[in-house]
Amino acid sequence: MNYSDTSIAASVTAPFLSLENVRKTYPGVVALDGFSMEVRPGEVIGLVGENGAGKSTLMKILGGVTTPDSGTITVDGTAHDRLSVEGSLGSGIAFVHQELNLFDNLDVAANIFFGREPLRAGPFKLVDRAKLRTMVAPLLKRVGANFSADTQVATLSLAQQQMVEIAKALSIEARLVILDEPTSSLPLAETDKLLDVIKALKADGISVIFISHRLHEVERVADRVVVLRDGMLAGTLGKHDIGHDQMVKLMIGRMLKEREKASEAARAPGAVALSAKAIRTPAYPGRPVDLDVRRGEILGLAGLVGSGRTELARVFFGIDSKLGGALELDGKPLALASAADAVAHGIFLVPEDRKLTGILLDLSIAENISLPNLPAHARRSLVSTSAETATAEKQKSNLGIKAPSVQTRTGTLSGGNQQKVVLGKWLAMNPKVMILDEPTRGIDIGAKAEIYGLMRALADAGVAVLMISSDMEEVIGVSDRIAVMHEGQISGILDKDGFSQENVLLLAVGKQPK
Amino acid sequence: MSKKDLGLLILILVVGAIVAIINPRFLLPINLANTSNLIGLFGILSIGQAFVIITGGIELSVGSVVALLGTLFIDFIAVREVAWPLAFVLILVLGAIIGLVHGWLITRLKLQPFVVTLCGLLIYRGVARFYTADGTAGFAFGQNFPDLEFLTAGRSYGVPNSFIALIVISIVMWVVLHRSVFGRYLYAIGKNEEAAKYSGIRTGRVVMAAYVICGVLTALSAIYFAMYTRSISPASHGQFYELYAIAAAVLGGFSLRGGEGSLIGVILGTVLLQELQNLVNLLGIPSSLNFAVMGGVILIGVLVDQQWGVFRERRLMVDATRKSAAGAAAE
Numbered sequence: 001m002n003y004s005d006t007s008i009a010a011s012v013t014a015p016f017l018s019l020e021n022v023r024k025t026y027p028g029v030v031a032l033d034g035f036s037m038e039v040r041p042g043e044v045i046g047l048v049g050e051n052g053a054g055k056s057t058l059m060k061i062l063g064g065v066t067t068p069d070s071g072t073i074t075v076d077g078t079a080h081d082r083l084s085v086e087g088s089l090g091s092g093i094a095f096v097h098q099e100l101n102l103f104d105n106l107d108v109a110a111n112i113f114f115g116r117e118p119l120r121a122g123p124f125k126l127v128d129r130a131k132l133r134t135m136v137a138p139l140l141k142r143v144g145a146n147f148s149a150d151t152q153v154a155t156l157s158l159a160q161q162q163m164v165e166i167a168k169a170l171s172i173e174a175r176l177v178i179l180d181e182p183t184s185s186l187p188l189a190e191t192d193k194l195l196d197v198i199k200a201l202k203a204d205g206i207s208v209i210f211i212s213h214r215l216h217e218v219e220r221v222a223d224r225v226v227v228l229r230d231g232m233l234a235g236t237l238g239k240h241d242i243g244h245d246q247m248v249k250l251m252i253g254r255m256l257k258e259r260e261k262a263s264e265a266a267r268a269p270g271a272v273a274l275s276a277k278a279i280r281t282p283a284y285p286g287r288p289v290d291l292d293v294r295r296g297e298i299l300g301l302a303g304l305v306g307s308g309r310t311e312l313a314r315v316f317f318g319i320d321s322k323l324g325g326a327l328e329l330d331g332k333p334l335a336l337a338s339a340a341d342a343v344a345h346g347i348f349l350v351p352e353d354r355k356l357t358g359i360l361l362d363l364s365i366a367e368n369i370s371l372p373n374l375p376a377h378a379r380r381s382l383v384s385t386s387a388e389t390a391t392a393e394k395q396k397s398n399l400g401i402k403a404p405s406v407q408t409r410t411g412t413l414s415g416g417n418q419q420k421v422v423l424g425k426w427l428a429m430n431p432k433v434m435i436l437d438e439p440t441r442g443i444d445i446g447a448k449a450e451i452y453g454l455m456r457a458l459a460d461a462g463v464a465v466l467m468i469s470s471d472m473e474e475v476i477g478v479s480d481r482i483a484v485m486h487e488g489q490i491s492g493i494l495d496k497d498g499f500s501q502e503n504v505l506l507l508a509v510g511k512q513p514k
Numbered sequence: 515m516s517k518k519d520l521g522l523l524i525l526i527l528v529v530g531a532i533v534a535i536i537n538p539r540f541l542l543p544i545n546l547a548n549t550s551n552l553i554g555l556f557g558i559l560s561i562g563q564a565f566v567i568i569t570g571g572i573e574l575s576v577g578s579v580v581a582l583l584g585t586l587f588i589d590f591i592a593v594r595e596v597a598w599p600l601a602f603v604l605i606l607v608l609g610a611i612i613g614l615v616h617g618w619l620i621t622r623l624k625l626q627p628f629v630v631t632l633c634g635l636l637i638y639r640g641v642a643r644f645y646t647a648d649g650t651a652g653f654a655f656g657q658n659f660p661d662l663e664f665l666t667a668g669r670s671y672g673v674p675n676s677f678i679a680l681i682v683i684s685i686v687m688w689v690v691l692h693r694s695v696f697g698r699y700l701y702a703i704g705k706n707e708e709a710a711k712y713s714g715i716r717t718g719r720v721v722m723a724a725y726v727i728c729g730v731l732t733a734l735s736a737i738y739f740a741m742y743t744r745s746i747s748p749a750s751h752g753q754f755y756e757l758y759a760i761a762a763a764v765l766g767g768f769s770l771r772g773g774e775g776s777l778i779g780v781i782l783g784t785v786l787l788q789e790l791q792n793l794v795n796l797l798g799i800p801s802s803l804n805f806a807v808m809g810g811v812i813l814i815g816v817l818v819d820q821q822w823g824v825f826r827e828r829r830l831m832v833d834a835t836r837k838s839a840a841g842a843a844a845e
Contacts, residue, residue, distance in 0.1 A: 319711070343714030357712040362705045362773065371702060372714040374695045382693045425713065 014077065015040050016175055016207050017062075017093075022071030024057050024231075031057035032068070033231040039176060042205040044198060046222030048215065048247055050444035054231040055211055059180060063095055064088035076175070094169030098181040100161050104154035108145075109136040111153055112168045139167040142204070143197050158305065159190030166197055176207040181442070183214055190304075195221050213445070215244045216473060227251055252446055269480075270295030271330070273464035274316065274347065274433045278325035283311035284488025285323050291483060291490055293433060293464040298455055300479030301468045302504050308488040309468045310352055313435050316466075317349040318342035329432070343372050346432030350422050350439055352468070354415065358422040361411030365403055366392035368410055369425045395424030400450065416447025423454060434458055437468045452478050472501050486510040515778055518767045518819065522782040525815075529789055537796040547674055549792050551667075554676030555738050556758055557784045561687050562731030563759035564780040565724045568691070568704045570772025571620065571627035573725070575612075575634030576759055579732045580752030582642040583608060584740035588651040591659065598662045606733045612638075613729020617722030635756070642748035652745030666741035676738050680781075683731070688777040700724060704772030761812055762787055767819070786811075 015038040024032040032054045039045055049055050060066035061073070064085040073080045075091045083091075102111050109132050110117070118131040136149040143163045153161060162182055169177045179198070183191045191214075198208050198221050212218050218225060225237040227250035235250040237243075273295045278288035289312060293299050301309050314320040316327070318336035327334040329345055336342050342349070351357040359368045370377045370388040377387040392406035399420040403413055410421050419439065426434065436455065440448040455478065459465050469475045475482055482494040484507035492507040503513035515523075534540045559576060566573045583605050590601035612634070619630045668675050691697040699720045702710040711717045740746060764770070765786055766779030790811055794804050 317712075338716060339711055340714045340716045349712065351712055356706070357708045360702055360706050360709045360713075363702065367698070367702075368713075371698075371710070374698060378695045381695050382689070383695055383698055 013041055015074075016076060018074045019058075020072045020074070022058075022061065022068045022073065024061065024066065024068045030231050032061075034071075035228070035231065035233055037226050037233065037236075039207045039209065041175070041207055042202050044202050044208045044210060044221050044223045046218035046225040046242070047209050047211045047228065048213070048218055048225060048251060049228030049234070050251055050446060053228040053251070053444075055228055057231075058228070059095070059178060059211075062088060062093055062178065089172065092173060092175035094172060094174035094177050096162060096165040096169060096177065096179045096182060100158075100165055102153050102161055102164060104161075105152070107150045107152050108140070108147065108156075108164055108167075109133060109149040111164055112136055112139060112171050116171075135171075136167070139170050142170060142200065143167050144193070144200060157190060159193050162194055163197060166201075170206075174206060176209065177201060178209040178211070180211045181213065182210070183212060183217055191217060213442075214471065214473075215247050218242070218247065219244060248445060269297055270462065270464075272328075273330060274334075274466070275328040275331075276312070276316070276325065277328065279312070279315060279322050279327065280324040281308060281311040281315050281488070282320055282323060283308045287488035288325055289485075289488070289490055293466050295462050295464050296459050297480040298459050298465040298467055298478055300475040300482040301466060301485065302470070302472075302475045302482055303485035303491075303508050305470060307485040307508070309485050310437055312485070313349060313351075313437050313466070313468060316342070316433070316435055317347060319349075343429075346430060348426035348429070348431045348434050350419070350426070350434070350436040352437040352441070354418055354422060354442075359410050359418055359425075361409070363410065364407045365396065365401065365410055365413075365421055365424075366406040368421050369395055369406075369428055372425055373429050391428050392424070395421075395428055398427070399424050399454070414444075414447075416443045416450075419443055419447070419451065423451070427454075427458075431458065431463050433464045433466065435466045435468070438470065439467060440469075440471065440474060448474075472504065475504060476501065484508050516767075516776060519776060519778045519782060521819075522766065522779065522786065522815075526782060526786050526789060529786070529793065533789075533793050533796060540792070540796055543672060545792070545796075547669065547672060549788055550677040551674035551742070552791070553785055553788045554674060554678075554680040555735055555742060556755075556762065556788060557680040557781055558676075558683055558731050558735040558738065559755060560759040560762040560780050560784045561683060561777065562728035562735075563756070564763045564766075564768060564775060564777065565687075565691070565700065565731075566627070566728045567760070567763050567768050567770060568700050568772060568775055569721050569724045570704050570707070570770075571721065571724070572631060572760070572770065573616070573728050573732075574628065574631040574756050575616070575638055576728075576732050577752040577755035577757075578635045578638035578642065579609065579612060579729070580736040580739055580755050581746065581748045582638040582645075583733050583736035584743075584746050584751060585642045585646055585651045585748050587737050587740050588653065588746060589645070591662075592651070592653045592657055598659050602662075602737060605737055606730055609729040609731075609733025609736070610726050611729070612733075613726035614722065616729070617725035620725070621718035621721050639748070642751075646746075646748055648749060650745050650747045663741060666738050676742075679738070683734075684777060684781055691777050696720065696723070701773055704774070706773075758784075758787060761808065765812055765815055786815075 017039040018037070020036050022032055022035045035054065035058065047055060057066065061068050062083065064083040064087055067082045073083055075083070080087070103114070113132060113135065118128040118135065120126045120128045133149050140149060143166050145160065145163050145167070147156060147160055153164060156164065166177065182194055195217060198210060201208055210218060210221060219242050222242060223239055225242050225247060227234040227237070227247060229251060237246055271294065272292045274293045276289055276291045278290060280288050303309050311320065315322045318339045318341050321337070327336065329347070334345065355361060366388050369392045374383065377384055377391065389406055395401070396403070396406055401417050401420045401424065403417060410418055413421070440451055443451070455465050455467065467478065476499050480496065482499065482504060484491050484494070484504055486508055487510065491510055492513060494503055494513065498513060506513050530540070539545055563573055563576060586608070587601055587605045590596040590604065591598045616630050616634060619625045620627050665675055670678060691700065699710070699715050702713070702715065703717050703720055707717055739752065743751065762783035763775060763780050764783070766775060766781070766783030768775030768779065787808060790808055791804065794801060794807055799807065
């Protein structure tokens with residue numbers, strides 16, 4: 001909790017932003033409880049904390065969307081009880097949200113200056129395209145963009161879109177840029193680019209608050225880490241104290257054991273459960289994939305976003321039909337015309353997009369869990385609510401789903417609990433092959449550990465587990481073997497002794513590991 | 515019965531009471547019987563529509579199907595002298611086929627329900643008019659089908675048999691929609707078709723089945739309408755009926771986005787619509803204003819329902835805040 005480690009330049013300058021004793025309560029919850037922090041010019045603050053720790057509330061207060069109950073917010077030497085949206089913008093605070101707010105049918109320049117376009121003289125208010133372009137060019141240069149101002153946003157990668165957002169922030173002469181989970185959907189290589197942009201901002205004297213669940217990234221860029229827990233400041237780590245375990249300890253108030261458990265010595269591999277033989281997916285029709293998932297193992301599937309991992313999972317789950325090749329389950333040919341066929345064979349998918357495809361937010365926990373196996377919860381085609389409730393109760397207590405009852409609508413649950421409902425739905429049905437696509441994205445660290453534990457328990461019970469993940473720590477910490485995809489093909493498979501971030505990265509970009 | 519349905523029922527009773535006070539003829543057995551007959555006819559139609567709307571779809575061809583199948587039914591029994599039970603089954607099968615084709619185009623060829631059924635609306639109307647050469651399909655003088663007429667246009671203990679048919683169908687369809695596995699699938703698909711698919715539901719088949727159910731119920735009501743009017747000029751018979759059915763569902767609390775609505779709701783919606791028609795007649799409102807009154811009431815109904823939802827949410831928030839404030843004070 002000392003600031004002595006921060007750079008000398010920072011310690012002599014006055015903070016750009018300081019919060020003192022900020023408190024905010026919602027009905028029944030204290031979201032922020034006397035929270036204080038400072039951000040100096042040119043300082044990169046890593047803000048970490050579990051979901052529900054108060055990060056979102058803090059962001060809302062800084063963005064002027066929410067009014068704190070008490071406390072002082074000092075921006076650039078002026079003290080406020082609260083910020084308005086205009087006030088926040090006007091004093092140079094800019095946000096880049098996890099969900100990007102870009103019009104993907106417009107080009108980069110139009111997005112950056114949306115609503116503030118330079119106009120040509122004349123009565124028609126026509127946009128001055130030439131001037132717009134000259135205004136955008138230096139901004140794009142500052143964020144290190146390798147694309148031009150008239151590229152349509154839809155054709156950009158996620159990291160590039162984030163650069164556009166940051167350029168937008170720079171265009172309003174931001175002095176503090178707040179990045180909320182910017183890397184959560186970025187592939188590994190693109191994350192590096194984003195972290196470079198953060199360093200460039202810092203070099204320009206712009207402060208950055210970097211919110212992330214990916215602690216090793218925080219470790220890489222932050223000058224100081226502020227840890228929130230239950231609405232309070234759990235601690236501040238200076239540059240030299242920043243480390244994964246310290247952050248986790250502050251975040252959850254204890255040390256985490258799951259990671260060590262997951263990385264025990266390699267197990268004896270079981271028989272091949274699911275086997276892909278020269279499978280061609282709609283995403284990469286010209287690139288056949290061969291992959292075996294064995295019983296009792298967790299096979300990590302790493303690779304860049306867009307390398308064809310999700311598409312492969314969709315073929316395994318019968319959502320997309322394969323364009324060629326053959327699938328085998330326990331050595332027998334497997335034909336999948338739909339997800340229903342896959343489910344009938346005990347092949348289950350926990351999809352990437354929980355809210356869109358994983359669960360039905362409007363249905364209760366019980367209704368979600370029984371949905372894939374409804375006929376088993378029915379007599380003469382009529383649904384038996386008691387059977388349904390019994391199954392759901394069992395999964396609720398097994399998985400530790402935190403909810404008032406199994407009749408609770410899943411839309412009201414936290415991300416981690418929603419993910420447990422998705423898992424519960426399949427665990428209730430004896431999986432043979434379990435495919436998990438980014439199973440812990442957007443989930444807080446406590447729930448993550450539980451989900452890792454569950455995957456391990458499944459594998460120990462003889463299930464073949466295939467885990468797609470872009471989180472390097474996760475892939476290396478949880479998997480028994482790692483298959484890496486590059487542009488639609490398996491570029492390599494690593495065994496436990498070959499595990500390293502470097503090897504995975506090399507394979508992901510199509511090079512050979514060392 | 516949900517609160518929404520209860521509100522609608524109260525509205526129906528209040529409107530009924532007002533009409534009865536202004537014009538006591540509203541309560542005459544003959545008026546009630548006539549109105550309940552119409553409720554029966556339109557109710558069967560609306561239940562079919564409801565099954566499609568619950569999946570997030572829409573069926574616009576209903577009115578034209580009523581015209582086409584009605585024309586064919588009368589032609590079969592009056593001109594071609596097909597035994598009526600056979601003709602009856604044949605018409606239901608035709609309805610099922612129409613539903614199957616619509617469902618197939620929508621689920622397999624991924625066409626939008628609006629487009630498919632709009633084309634159906636135009637095609638079936640045209641075919642019906644062509645079939646009779648734009649003439650009228652009707653019975654010859656003295657032609658009688660006593661059993662059929664009793665079942666469709668007759669009464670038991672003063673209650674129109676069409677209304678009794680509606681009650682029977684409603685009970686069956688209530689079980690299907692609210693208690694069966696299939697009904698749960700319908701709601702799941704209406705809420706989020708992708709997630710339903712990812713849960714291993716064969717969504718295509720379920721949606722197709724919804725269109726088939728709609729087709730069969732539409733065919734059944736087409737027979738009832740044909741026997742009620744006894745003569746059909748295909749150019750106008752059944753026009754706008756799809757809109758009556760959609761309006762009944764919307765009044766009954768269905769969302770056109772799918773996944774929301776109850777069987778009781780759509781029945782009550784039908785009752786309210788017919789009550790309004792009756793009101794226009796009994797209160798001496800010019801019948802040309804008929805549609806305007808209906809549109810106005812639906813708009814007000816939907817508005818009140820939506821505002822009530824907003825109000826209730828706000829009140830819940832206020833309550834929660836007060837409770838937490840009281841809790842804090844007690845500490």
